[in-house]
Amino acid sequence: MRSHSCGDLRSDAIDSTVLLSGWVDRRRDHGGVIFIDLRDRSGTVQITVDPDLGAEAFAVAEHLRNETVLQVEGRVRARPDESRNERLATGEVEVLAQRLKVLNAPSRNLPFAVSVHDDEQVREELRLRHRYLDLRRERMRRNLSLRHQTVQTARRFLEDEGFIEVETPVLTRSTPEGARDYLVPSRVCGGEWFALPQSPQLFKQLLMVGGLERYYQVARCFRDEDLRADRQPEFTQLDMEMSFLDQEQILDLNERLIARIWKVVKGVELPLPLPRMTWHEAMERYGTDRPDTRYGMELVGVSDIVADMGFKVFSGAVAAGGSVKCITVPGGNDKVSNVRIKPGGDVFSEAQKAGAGGLAFIRVRDGGEIDTIGAIKDNLSDEKKAELLQRTGAEPGSLILFGAGDTATVNKALDRVRQYLAKELELVPAEAWNFLWVVDFPMFEFNADENRLEALHHPFCAANPEDLGDDPAQWSERLPKARAQAYDLVLNGLELGGGSLRIHDAALQNQVLQTIGLAQEEAQEQFGFLLEALEMGAPPHGGIAFGLDRMVMLLAGEESIRDTIAFPKTQQARCLMTSAPGGASDKQLEELHVASTWVEPEEN
RNA sequence: GGGACCGUAGUUCAACCGGUUAGAGCACCGCCCUGUCACGGCGGAAGUUGCGGGUUCGAAUCCCGUCGGUCCCGCCA
Numbered sequence: 001m002r003s004h005s006c007g008d009l010r011s012d013a014i015d016s017t018v019l020l021s022g023w024v025d026r027r028r029d030h031g032g033v034i035f036i037d038l039r040d041r042s043g044t045v046q047i048t049v050d051p052d053l054g055a056e057a058f059a060v061a062e063h064l065r066n067e068t069v070l071q072v073e074g075r076v077r078a079r080p081d082e083s084r085n086e087r088l089a090t091g092e093v094e095v096l097a098q099r100l101k102v103l104n105a106p107s108r109n110l111p112f113a114v115s116v117h118d119d120e121q122v123r124e125e126l127r128l129r130h131r132y133l134d135l136r137r138e139r140m141r142r143n144l145s146l147r148h149q150t151v152q153t154a155r156r157f158l159e160d161e162g163f164i165e166v167e168t169p170v171l172t173r174s175t176p177e178g179a180r181d182y183l184v185p186s187r188v189c190g191g192e193w194f195a196l197p198q199s200p201q202l203f204k205q206l207l208m209v210g211g212l213e214r215y216y217q218v219a220r221c222f223r224d225e226d227l228r229a230d231r232q233p234e235f236t237q238l239d240m241e242m243s244f245l246d247q248e249q250i251l252d253l254n255e256r257l258i259a260r261i262w263k264v265v266k267g268v269e270l271p272l273p274l275p276r277m278t279w280h281e282a283m284e285r286y287g288t289d290r291p292d293t294r295y296g297m298e299l300v301g302v303s304d305i306v307a308d309m310g311f312k313v314f315s316g317a318v319a320a321g322g323s324v325k326c327i328t329v330p331g332g333n334d335k336v337s338n339v340r341i342k343p344g345g346d347v348f349s350e351a352q353k354a355g356a357g358g359l360a361f362i363r364v365r366d367g368g369e370i371d372t373i374g375a376i377k378d379n380l381s382d383e384k385k386a387e388l389l390q391r392t393g394a395e396p397g398s399l400i401l402f403g404a405g406d407t408a409t410v411n412k413a414l415d416r417v418r419q420y421l422a423k424e425l426e427l428v429p430a431e432a433w434n435f436l437w438v439v440d441f442p443m444f445e446f447n448a449d450e451n452r453l454e455a456l457h458h459p460f461c462a463a464n465p466e467d468l469g470d471d472p473a474q475w476s477e478r479l480p481k482a483r484a485q486a487y488d489l490v491l492n493g494l495e496l497g498g499g500s501l502r503i504h505d506a507a508l509q510n511q512v513l514q515t516i517g518l519a520q521e522e523a524q525e526q527f528g529f530l531l532e533a534l535e536m537g538a539p540p541h542g543g544i545a546f547g548l549d550r551m552v553m554l555l556a557g558e559e560s561i562r563d564t565i566a567f568p569k570t571q572q573a574r575c576l577m578t579s580a581p582g583g584a585s586d587k588q589l590e591e592l593h594v595a596s597t598w599v600e601p602e603e604n
Numbered sequence: 605g606g607g608a609c610c611g612u613a614g615u616u617c618a619a620c621c622g623g624u625u626a627g628a629g630c631a632c633c634g635c636c637c638u639g640u641c642a643c644g645g646c647g648g649a650a651g652u653u654g655c656g657g658g659u660u661c662g663a664a665u666c667c668c669g670u671c672g673g674u675c676c677c678g679c680c681a
Contacts, residue, residue: 032638109614178681225680
């Protein structure tokens, strides 16, 4: 059907006869001569149709619509000097058509133009409904190619490092904790259900027990939770697990993997090793476990300065065991008005969305004078004022925004405001790749609703041996306060992946399960097979998983992972193209031993 | 479950404080044009303003409901 790809033709092909197949991207009819931009996956080339050189081909060219599937036979020739197109990769040449054959012509108006002006966005609903058309467009073609390149680079790297790609089951069983499962009824085992995996976590550990030593998988994962721009009900992880490596070695291997991907895909040389920060420091300085380090405005704790002052909002927060922290917005006096910080304002609303009641603020004027409400000004001694300015590094013109309350809320609110203002005030440098390993996560966090400790990562993370000690008798006491050997890779404030060393000792694993209040029988029922396996010579092992969709999104400069997935779902977890999910017949349900309790809402 | 924004011709947008025949670019159809590349020129067709209800002399516009899409909160080991 073809001898060459459209986008590959260069001047070295001049005078050769070529056979091309592709889509009519655009047509320019000059009456005498007709130009066709013929597009295939590789790119676009100009076809020139001259009536003097074939009346038959000219007659076909006269009635071509965009997106006609066309086969062209012709001779490559150099374009006249004045007609070269430098914006086109194939702009040196054109194909003089000798024969045109319509392979397929669209028989209706297309729902949107494939070849479209850059500044013209198409409604996403239409793009999703007719995804096959959307995939023809440059943007999606580029994104999917980039995704392919990312995966292939990872595969080659891991191949060289001795990893084996293994597939794990999609029909499996529900794993403890975590998100809502997608369930699949079993026909053969009546009344029982498969769960689709939220991740291959247990299987990859069992592969290590199985002696595979180094495993990876481009693994589809399923979580039945509400969607976001960076969340889909099914998504892909680059999932890895390895034996006989300590945390240092795992981090080293993975940052070399990431550096290789960025080198191949973006041509960017990442300086290794990547920076690191403890979880504790991240929470202190950024209020989040995934700090965006591309800009400043770090959180500064001032609880000690304001603990005793007469301003109740501040002193009360500290007295109640919470804290007072602030961020300093350089030049914020001019850029952020009072109205925006007070109720109804955009900055206020960001803080509120994070659960804060509001934001106190101080404007720093010339000579270090502060401009704020009386309740703060009147209660702040000159000494404390000086200390505040010194610690925040606030200059004249700076705006200091305060959060006060329980520490978690303060962190969350200031983190959110910081990110919002950085975007709003355009403080985020373009083209920055700020990677950061966040390490030393705590093993557990307290769940106030259920009044119990909860695994921060998952209950199979290994504890830091220093924190745990050698004496098993002390584990129950030391474990709750221990740090985990867990790590997240953060890029520009987004979590790119995370992992940990795992527990390979059955006794310790049981201790962890006890700590999170999981009963023995319950644990046996849910993943007894793992506990059993740990008793049969499990090697020390650990792993990591990267969110592939998110990684590609960042590499592609997109803002939604939908633009990195060939056939994504909407926020209602529906596929607009296939209309999935759909109904099932009574017969199907009966065979599955399932009855639906769904009741159609009444009309009117 | 909650909050916000959006839905007008095939498509991207416009239509002022509710006002008389809902406009424009691209695409489509017809005619003209031999070097364009977002070609150009002339003409034409194309609309149940997502859907349902209400207010009004009059609704694309205001109100209520509903469907769909997006962003966010909750949720997401």
